[in-house]
Amino acid sequence: MESAETIPVQRPSRWDEPLDASMTDADVAWLRTRGPFNQMDQSAFPKATPLTGILRHDCRLRRVEPGEVIVREGDYGNSAFLVITGNVRVLVDSLTETQLGRQPTRSIGWGEALTRFLRRSPHPETRTPEQVSLNAAGGGHQSIRRVDDHPAIFLQDIDGVLRRHESVSLGPGELFGEVAAMYRSPRTATVIAETEAALVEIRWQGLRILRRDRRFADTLEQHYRRHWLPVHLREIPLLRYLPEENMQRVIQATELRSYGRMEWNADYRKTRQLHPAEQIASEPLVVDQGQLPTELIVVRSGFGRMCVRHGAAHRTVAYLGKGHLFGIDEIAFNAMRPESMSALLYQHSLHAVGFLDALAIPIEVFATEVLPHIRKSELPESAQALQRSFTEKRKDRRRHRSDQRSEPAASFSHDPSQDVRHPTGVSFESTSLLEFVVQHRLNNGRDAMVIDLHRCTRCDDCVKACGDVHDGNPRFVRQGAVHDRLQFVQACMHCSDPVCMIGCPTGAIARDQNTGVVSIHDSICVGCGVCAAACPYENIAMAEVVDRKGRPFVDQASGRAIRKATKCDQCSGLPSGPACVAACPHDALVRIDLSESPPLSHWLEKRG
């Protein structure tokens, strides 16, 4: 027999890519003398991931200067910060977009829209000096400066800002930004450096392992339970009529679980090529079909795939996003069933697609504290049917009291293959479309561009219109994944989980809190390309910018061309709204929320 050929390679290890390659042993030793690291129990950490390793590879030291914006409200991030020396201020009030160096979206009038159109530049990606750099308009104030090796935004008139806005001071040993880092949610406040300060930035992977230290974990847990869990639970519509005392008991019993990998975008290109069966098999299992229900799963962030065993594999029946519930049918039925009926097992499996953060409410707590306060109309179908059958039985008994005999009630039959409804997941009629949407992670899109190829005459009027309203530069090309008659165009989808917003050093890419549109603020974009590299759908492009005469802007210091990130901005501010949609002559193009199925399925139904 021929001996099998082997290819020797170095096995990838946990810390192949440190957060900061320049961290030294001396830095680590110094950190070990500071709280809370000096009080941590080294033996609590596994041999493969010792405390010194975490400090060396998952942390970085950052020096910040007074007035420097460390994190901005609304941004996404995957790091928490620990103050080592100096002080920082957490601004309780929101700062304006302008204070953060961003240009607020301005409504453009009809006249200005026409003038812009007529004065389009013949050169691609033209900008004014003010658009290229905030410093150009600063009049001596340097709003963007480099601090050590990173670009930083500075608040102007910091004393005035602190006087006018309520703020909280954080000093050595205090941690901030951990909730956004661990639970993939937007930062809830802006934090600025009050004095020159030294911070340790800890990425979420390291933060999770640090929780092996009991004291550190307890501090984080208490902080989360006290401040954030109530907020997250109150976001669940089903709990909105819950009295405060019941809510407190739910808060005490609820656990937060995380599955999968937060950097799902790094694997996206590989996993989308996998066969659906292989993809499902590779996804972390949250709940297995056939188990006895023990808790209600509420998706807090990320995505879940609900599947049912079908032959030798699993068939996707729905996908879950933020706020969706898993297991409510079974739990509500079990809580309301008479003892003579057997308990319903989980009818589906739940897998984490990429990553999934879930709140788990134990069934005992759900049955006693929550269920009595859910409106009848909001109960799942199975529980409603059960309740109806009880009501019918009671009526029958009253009607036939003289007979002293009531007919046996029709036994409840639950069809496990039945698709669950929103808010327990979203599904399409076509299983293949559902598989396709999850496979390509299009369910992340809140404003995806979808083209009906049976109506599209390939005239490219959508692309031309986009170019016309963006100074001659279309923000997308008509290409993208195709399923049956639908093309999911490569244009920014303004995602539910905007991975592009993680890591922007100046907060130039930001989501508008009112419209949900993710856009680039040119004047503070330093052209690092982090957002373009992070976008798994390749919907952000980096472009070298020129002035109206076509002369390239270059960096004063290095002489290198200035680059800016460009992407669809939904024609923010224009009176017409998204020009691509309005320009389609055959009603073939739509911007649609794919995180829910009804918009797309209704749109498809309408066109027959």
Place this chain on the structure above:
Amino acid sequence: MNPSQGPSLKLRRTIALSATLVVIAVFWGIAEWEAARLGRPAFFTGFTLLSGLVILMLLGVRRRLPFWPLGSVSTWTQIHLYVGLFTTAIYVVHVPVLIAGGMLESFLSIVFLMVTASGFYGIYASRTLPKRLTAVEGQHRFDRIDWVRHQIAAAAEKACQQISEASAKQVLQTFYQQALSPFFVSRPSVAYVIAPNGNRRRQLLGDLKELDRYLEDEGRRVAGQLAALVRRRDDLDYQFALQLRLRCWVVFHSLLSLVLLAAALVHMLVVLQYIG
């Protein structure tokens, strides 16, 4: 507006068509009434026609103003379709015969009928060609078709050059030079672009299959690759032909519409001149 809201396409079409028929009936009735009272129904129908033409031209204006909230182009296209239908009916009421006598009038009639015919063809083409395009493998952008064509030609040439088997090299390279290279390198013929068909594809694939008996394993594998490239190239040419047809139709219909409007204005001036 939420795209899932609003009436279905079928309902919208039924309502719009019914409304158009009602309006046609009303205008026809007015023209008849005008004729019965010995008025000048041609004036009424003529100005209605001219107004219809102006409204029809507004679609082009709307397409060129994407930055103003003037309603979606698809709504304007729907209005264009039904106004076009209405205008055609009014034309029938307006003219004594379909192609009028006289130099200007006959020219005007012919141009009107050509625009109308191209309009109706446009409805047919825009409803049927997209489905035919979708049915073909690969969705190619028109501006990238030349580039893709070169890529396919390069891939075919590379596949041929990489053959190591002497017998396969002789057989396939001869066939490549005689039949495949002209197919891959040149653009599709005008005849194919006008009426795309599967003849070339069938012939080339049949000939490639025929070569199988002269080939061994490697040769057959390369022949299979070449067959796949022939299919890709043919699908690409099919996409090119249909997309070009749709684009040519838009240009033809738009240009002819401009000529029609100009001729209609001249006709109106002439009529006003001679009517006194």
